[in-house]
Amino acid sequence: xxxxxxxxxxxxxxxxxxxxxxxxxxxxxxxxxxxxxxxxxxxxxxxxxxxxxxxxxxxxxxxxxxxxxxxxxxxxxxxxxxxxxxxxxxxxxxxxxxxxxxxxxxxxxxxxxxxxxxxxxxxxxxxxxxxxxxxxxxxxxxxxxxxxxxxxxxxxxxxxxxxxxxxxxxxxxxxxxxxxxxxxxxxxxxxxxxxxxxxxxxxxxxxxxxxxxxxxxxxxxxxxxxxxxxxxxxxxxxxxxxxxxxxxxxxxxxxxxxx
DNA sequence: AACCTTCGCAACCGCAAGGAT
DNA sequence: CATCCTTGCGGTTGCGAAGGT
Numbered sequence: 001x002x003x004x005x006x007x008x009x010x011x012x013x014x015x016x017x018x019x020x021x022x023x024x025x026x027x028x029x030x031x032x033x034x035x036x037x038x039x040x041x042x043x044x045x046x047x048x049x050x051x052x053x054x055x056x057x058x059x060x061x062x063x064x065x066x067x068x069x070x071x072x073x074x075x076x077x078x079x080x081x082x083x084x085x086x087x088x089x090x091x092x093x094x095x096x097x098x099x100x101x102x103x104x105x106x107x108x109x110x111x112x113x114x115x116x117x118x119x120x121x122x123x124x125x126x127x128x129x130x131x132x133x134x135x136x137x138x139x140x141x142x143x144x145x146x147x148x149x150x151x152x153x154x155x156x157x158x159x160x161x162x163x164x165x166x167x168x169x170x171x172x173x174x175x176x177x178x179x180x181x182x183x184x185x186x187x188x189x190x191x192x193x194x195x196x197x198x199x200x201x202x203x204x205x206x207x208x209x210x211x212x213x214x215x216x217x218x219x220x221x222x223x224x225x226x227x228x229x230x231x232x233x234x235x236x237x238x239x240x241x242x243x244x245x246x247x248x249x250x251x252x253x254x255x256x257x258x259x
Numbered sequence: 260a261a262c263c264t265t266c267g268c269a270a271c272c273g274c275a276a277g278g279a280t
Numbered sequence: 281c282a283t284c285c286t287t288g289c290g291g292t293t294g295c296g297a298a299g300g301t
Contacts, residue, residue, distance in 0.1 A: 011270070013287080018269075049289060061269075064290075069267055 018061045025057035029066055037063055038071060 029037070033055065040051050048067075052060035 008271095009286095010272090014270070017288095046290065060289075065268060068291095 018059050021059075023057060024059060026062075029058075029070075033058070034066075034071060037067060038075070041067065041071075 036055060037051060040054055044050050046064075048060035048064040051063055052058055055063065
């Protein structure tokens with residue numbers, strides 16, 4: 001029954017949480033709020049409702065709108081992929097005239113991470129992505145085997161990053177490997193990262209890749225859950241301590257509020 | 260002043276999950 | 281067990297305001 005309103009019941013239902021609910025903070029987002037959105041989006045992906053729980057005075061709709069209208073553009077301008085939150089340095093093509101690699105985009109972000117070396121087609125063209133994947137392997141294996149607690153994993157990864165990089169194996173499909181060798185076209189994103197250890201980690205999976213929207217859920221500790229994508233976000237070449245602390249922060253939130 | 264484009268925001272839509280019957 | 285209803289969520293659209301030409 002519409003009770004005289006030109007709205008359906010569903011519209012009225014949405015109106016309350018998105019607009020009428022007391023305590024909703026309106027107006028411009030502060031830089032601090034934007035930073036929180038960006039950082040948690042890098043962990044959670046497009047799970048606006050989960051992000052909204054971290055920012056109780058903002059609605060998921062507001063956060064989503066602001067992210068789409070402002071933050072995405074800001075990240076793109078900064079040379080950061082708004083979906084993966086990785087610097088856009090990991091794709092290139094070969095110039096058909098000069099046969100030299102063309103860097104499609106470069107990051108304006110100043111990171112200490114090793115950068116693309118386009119002149120060497122036999123080496124990994126994306127050190128950052130592969131290192132993330134290898135780190136994922138290591139973390140996933142440790143978590144799935146439940147041999148190590150987070151502290152142990154943290155110590156291993158942060159104290160011996162080079163060793164971790166050298167020891168672990170990254171499985172890239174043969175097609176991409178072939179293209180890498182041929183040097184014709186190479187594009188690495190998280191969809192190409194597939195690891196055996198990740199597969200072992202998964203309790204539920206619909207695909208064997210990691211992506212921001214794939215809902216991989218892995219058993220972690222007792223009954224709490226963690227998403228491998230969150231682990232993937234650990235990149236020890238990119239403010240590893242901050243990432244780890246943020247992850248731990250999210251993990252505690254996940255146990256208390258988000259599960 | 261008129262027109263066009265861009266932007267921000269609110270609302271709509273479809274889907275999935277869970278509970279009630 | 282099947283069906284219906286409610287709720288929650290993310291993606292998308294519509295529209296008015298503001299700015300540019």
